[in-house]
Amino acid sequence: MxxxxxxxxxxxxxxxxxxxxxxLPVVAALVLSVTDYDLYALAxxxxxxxxxxxxxxxxxxxxxxxxxxxxxxxxVVVGVPxxxxxxxxxxxxxxxxxxxxxxxxxxxxxxxxxxxxxxxxVIWRYLFNTKxxxxxxxxxxxxxxxxxxxxxxxxxxxxxxxxxxxxxxxxNMIIFMAGLQAIPADLYEAARIxxxxxxxxxxxxTLPMLKPTMLMVSILTVSGYFQLFAEPxxxxxxxxxxxxxxxxxxxxxxxxxWWNLGSxxxxxxxxxxxxxxxxxxxxxxxxxxxxx
Amino acid sequence: xSPRMAKAVINGLLIAAAAVAIAxxxxxxxxxxxxxxxxxxxxxxxxxTHWTLANYRQLFLNAGMGRYLFNSLLVSTSITVVSLAFNLxxxxxxxxLEFKGxxxxxxxxxxxxxxxxxxxxxxxxxxxxxxxxVNTYGAVIVPALATIxxxxxxxxxxxxIPDDLMEAARIxxxxxxxxxxxxxxxxxxxxxxxxxIFTFLAAWNDxxxxxxxxxxxxxxxxxxxxxxxxxxxxxxxxLMMAGSVVTILxxxxxxxxxxxxxxxxLLLGSVKG
Numbered sequence: 064m065x066x067x068x069x070x071x072x073x074x075x076x077x078x079x080x081x082x083x084x085x086x087l088p089v090v091a092a093l094v095l096s097v098t099d100y101d102l103y104a105l106a107x108x109x110x111x112x113x114x115x116x117x118x119x120x121x122x123x124x125x126x127x128x129x130x131x132x133x134x135x136x137x138x139v140v141v142g143v144p145x146x147x148x149x150x151x152x153x154x155x156x157x158x159x160x161x162x163x164x165x166x167x168x169x170x171x172x173x174x175x176x177x178x179x180x181x182x183x184x185v186i187w188r189y190l191f192n193t194k195x196x197x198x199x200x201x202x203x204x205x206x207x208x209x210x211x212x213x214x215x216x217x218x219x220x221x222x223x224x225x226x227x228x229x230x231x232x233x234x235n236m237i238i239f240m241a242g243l244q245a246i247p248a249d250l251y252e253a254a255r256i257x258x259x260x261x262x263x264x265x266x267x268x269t270l271p272m273l274k275p276t277m278l279m280v281s282i283l284t285v286s287g288y289f290q291l292f293a294e295p296x297x298x299x300x301x302x303x304x305x306x307x308x309x310x311x312x313x314x315x316x317x318x319x320x321w322w323n324l325g326s327x328x329x330x331x332x333x334x335x336x337x338x339x340x341x342x343x344x345x346x347x348x349x350x351x352x353x354x355x
Numbered sequence: 356x357s358p359r360m361a362k363a364v365i366n367g368l369l370i371a372a373a374a375v376a377i378a379x380x381x382x383x384x385x386x387x388x389x390x391x392x393x394x395x396x397x398x399x400x401x402x403x404t405h406w407t408l409a410n411y412r413q414l415f416l417n418a419g420m421g422r423y424l425f426n427s428l429l430v431s432t433s434i435t436v437v438s439l440a441f442n443l444x445x446x447x448x449x450x451x452l453e454f455k456g457x458x459x460x461x462x463x464x465x466x467x468x469x470x471x472x473x474x475x476x477x478x479x480x481x482x483x484x485x486x487x488x489v490n491t492y493g494a495v496i497v498p499a500l501a502t503i504x505x506x507x508x509x510x511x512x513x514x515x516i517p518d519d520l521m522e523a524a525r526i527x528x529x530x531x532x533x534x535x536x537x538x539x540x541x542x543x544x545x546x547x548x549x550x551x552i553f554t555f556l557a558a559w560n561d562x563x564x565x566x567x568x569x570x571x572x573x574x575x576x577x578x579x580x581x582x583x584x585x586x587x588x589x590x591x592x593x594l595m596m597a598g599s600v601v602t603i604l605x606x607x608x609x610x611x612x613x614x615x616x617x618x619x620x621l622l623l624g625s626v627k628g
Contacts, residue, residue, distance in 0.1 A: 069531030070452035074460075077445035077501035081464070084479060084498035089470055091478035156369050161362040170614060171373035174380065177610040177617075179560045181578040182599035185585050186383045189592050195395045197382070204398075229375065234621070241622050290471055293562045297582050311473055311563075319567055324477050331474045339469060 096328035105322060118329035128330070130305060131313040132337075134220060138309065139288045142224045146284055147277075149232035154239035155269075169240075173233035180230065184297040187226045188213065191298075213299050216306035223294050223307055231287070235280045242276030243269070278349045282342050289338045310334045380603070387411070387597035394592040410597035418594075420601055422573070423580040428605075430492055430565075430576055431558040434499045435551055441501045442550065446509020447539055451516060452531075461510070464503050473563065480567055494568035495576070499558060505550055508623060512546040513539070549620030552613050559606050577602040 096118055103110040122128045153172050157165060175183065190196050191212035199209040212222040246268065254264050270277075291309040295301050301308040301316075308316075310330060318327030382401075386394045387410055389403040414420035448454075449461050479498060480489065488494045516539065524534045540547075562578045569575055575583070581598045588594055610617055 066452050066525075066531060067454040070448040070454040070457070073444040073448035073452065073531075073535070077441040077506060080441065080498070080501035081467075081503065084482070085472075085475050086467060088475035088478035088482060089467075091482075092474050095478055095481075153372055156365055156372065159365050161358070161365045162369060163366055168369045168373050170611070172376050173614075173618075174607065174610075175376055177556055177560075177606050178380070178603045179562075179578050179581075179599075179606065181562055181582050182602040183379065185581060185595050185599050186379050188585075189386070189394070189595070190379060190382070192592075195397055195399055197399045200397065200399050229379075233376070237618055237621055286469075286471070290473065292473075293578075296562075296566075297585065300586075314473065314477075315563070315567075318477050319480075324481070328477050331477065335471060335474050338471065342469070 092328045092331060095325055096332050098325045100323075100325040100328075102322040105324070114325070118326045119333070122326065122329055122333065127305065127308070128313065131308045131310050134307060135289060135291055135309045135311075135334075137220055138224060138227070138291050139285055141221075142227055142288050143281065143284050145224065145228050146232055146288075147235065147281065149228055150235035150280070151239050151273075153232060153236045154243055157236070158240055158243045169237075172236060175230050176233040178230070180293045181297050183230060184226065184294055187229075188298050191222055214303055216302075216304045219299050219303060219307045223291075223298060226298070227288070227291075227294060231284075235284060238276060238280055239273070242273050246272045274349070278345070282345055285341060285345070286338050289334065289341075380607075383596045383599050383603075386593055387600045389593045391591065391593055394596070395590070410594045411601075413594060414597055414601065418584060418598075419572070420580070420598065423575050423577050424601060426492070426574060427559060427577040430495050431555050433492070433496050434558040435555045437496075438500045438502060438505060438554055439547060439551055442505035443509055443540070443543060443547065444535070445501065446506045447513045447535060447543070449506065450510045450513035451518070451521065451539075464506065468503050468507075476564065476567060483568065489568060490570045490574060492574060495561075495565050495574075498564070499554075499561075502554075505554065508550055508553075508620065509543065509546055511623060513543060516542055545616070546620075546623075548613065549616045549623070552609065552617050553620055555609065556606050556617075 097113060097115055098104075099112050099114045099117075156162060157169055157172070162168065190198050193199060193209070193211050193214060196212075198212070202209050210218055213219050250268050250272070251264055254268060259267070290311055292311040292315065295307040295309055295312055296315075299307045301312050311334065314327050314330040314334070317323050317330060385402055388406045388408070389400065390405055390407050390409065393400060393403065449457060483489050483494050483497075488497065520538055520542075521534055524538055529537075559576075560578065561576075562582070565576050565579050566582070569579060572580070572583075581595075581602050584598055585595050
């Protein structure tokens with residue numbers, strides 16, 4: 064048997080799965096998004112009609128779509144920088160030559176990443192409980208005002224952001240640690256001899272040397288955070304007053320609660336286009352900052 | 356700042372950060388052993404006054420947790436075993452076997468990495484519905500039997516295998532499948548372990564797709580069961596914490612046992628772009 068034929072035999076199972084259950088559905092989603100696929104079409108495919116861009120047009124006129132998009136952007140714009148700060152801070156602490164028990168701390172800080180989001184969301188919902196949650200109790204005990212964390216429309220999204228930062232920072236922390244370890248030690252040595260302060264070393268050595276890592280981590284985190292769904296599903300059911308309804312939450316409700324699959328596909332595509340545009344813009348901006 | 360002081364600050368901050376990271380998990384374990392209603396008292400108790408297994412008993416005897424645990428194990432294990440085989444074969448072929456269109460096909464796959472899985476979910480649901488797979492284990496298992504990320508990871512790793520090894524075997528008259536099974540697979544063992552943990556954890560923790568694909572309780576995986584239980588039992592904190600323990604513990608133990616491979620894989624998959 065020649066290697067070319069063997070190669071095809073080796074890749075065919077994976078290609079069938081990916082083609083049939085991923086690439087084909089993606090293309091179908093585009094088709095679906097220009098039809099009025101709903102409960103009637105689900106019952107009998109003959110009820111299906113082509114509606115061109117009507118789904119998209121209708122979405123752009125729905126306040127709920129804009130507020131879902133707003134909440135998602137809020138989650139990304141506030142959550143991503145906080146996540147990256149926490150990750151970088153933890154990585155620098157762990158990377159410090161003065162840190163002790165490094166394997167233990169690394170494991171402890173990473174633990175939330177491998178936990179199941181639904182299960183830890185259940186825990187945090189209990190911790191954030193207004194009446195008997197530990198967080199409000201502690202705030203009260205030290206004389207701080209208590210907060211209706213998940214019940215107040217202004218606080219629900221910040222609370223979910225805090226939860227997401229706790230859950231996810233360990234992931235990027237590991238990548239930042241690898242990036243930090245790749246910075247040559249003699250750069251810091253030379254800076255110390257020149258009398259550079261710790262802050263100056265951070266600004267002029269650490270940050271520039273971490274730039275490629277930072278870009279990759281930012282892009283991964285941004286696209287991950289655009290896919291907000293399980294957290295509001297478990298913690299707030301999209302509320303209060305739909306203040307935590309994200310784009311994917313809207314897609315889920317539109318598609319699998321109301322069975323408007325055409326309109327839900329349009330939601331999915333708009334999210335995809337936005338994610339793609341934001342990622343591309345980040346790549347371009349980072350290239351422009353580089354010396355030619 | 357004196358070196359001693361700096362050391363104290365850094366280690367102090369690390370202790371604080373580690374406490375924030377794992378305290379909720381420890382608290383979950385503690386509350387799961389409290390008697391019903393105890394966790395809704397003020398001040399919130401840190402440890403149970405009377406340790407009890409009542410919550411676990413109720414979960415497994417009345418709430419069907421054993422069934423969900425079985426479902427999760429079945430689904431995650433099947434996905435891990437089969438997708439490991441498919442991804443290994445494909446990754447190796449893309450790395451080491453010459454065929455027409457290899458570069459272009461691989462580029463197409465890499466390009467598809469930017470598409471979020473949720474875009475495919477609505478048509479995928481319809482497709483599986485017409486195939487009669489909705490609300491079966493197959494609905495969760497089959498679409499996960501190959502991943503672009505897995506193929507990519509294996510390809511990265513397999514590129515390091517010297518061609519001479521395979522050439523020598525070919526000259527000796529060994530077939531491609533024999534070469535793969537007896538020469539390549541042993542060399543790929545480290546990436547197999549890594550990919551297996553990754554896949555198992557991802558399958559175990561997956562939420563959105565099983566939520567869509569499983570419409571009846573009998574096939575629920577743990578995250579779906581827990582989400583649905585927690586909507587019914589909002590006030591039963593002790594019971595919900597026990598449910599969280601059952602959901603989290605298996606993956607946490609797996610990670611603790613094999614974290615070296617997991618963390619290495621995380622870097623392999625992300626840094627080498």
